[in-house]
Amino acid sequence: MANSEIFTQIAMSLEGTRSAPHFDRTAFKVKRTYATLAADGLSANIKFTPEEQELKCMVAPEIFEAIDNGWGRQGWTTMRLGPADARDIEAALAMAHVHAVAK
Template sequence: MVTIDSFRQLALSFPEVTEEPHFEKTSFRVKKKIFATYDPKNKKASIKLSEIDQDVFSSSPGKTIYPVDNKWGKQGWTLIEMENVHPDLFTDALTTAYCEVAPIKLADEVRRNKNE
């Protein structure tokens, strides 16, 4: 299980991330681009992945990560069941989403720090 507090802490640990409202959700952005949102009512996160990364993360056991069931899902938007996801899997998915949306320089910095 991943709480909104741990979600927030991880998201804000990435370079140049801001937390802003997005309709009834909380969004996390880098350079004004959303890479993740949190829906407190349904306890789900939505993250932006590439098509390949979406396929990889969606194949994880337990079906806690899956594409949004509409045109947004075809664009890489992926849902995560926060009450069922393993924290390590969530960390990998959120990091991947950040790197998908962030400018190359910032994404490379995160990847470099992850590998140290």
């Protein structure tokens, strides 16, 4: 079972990542924001490509869910931290981080 502390530690370990306030959330960014952590620490939103989002949601629907709006159609995906483990978080953040570095 993962939590917001594990999520933050993993995100901040990725090269060039910095955190900043983002409305009521904490954003993790390099050149662009690639993840945000909810204020309650129970979930995070992660930016995948639409294809990555589809795969994550299909393989682990108890963890990942596409955001149901225009942001979701761009690949933004909610990750529930409770059913996730550190490996799930590390894989998801690494996938999103690559795109944020490339921008």
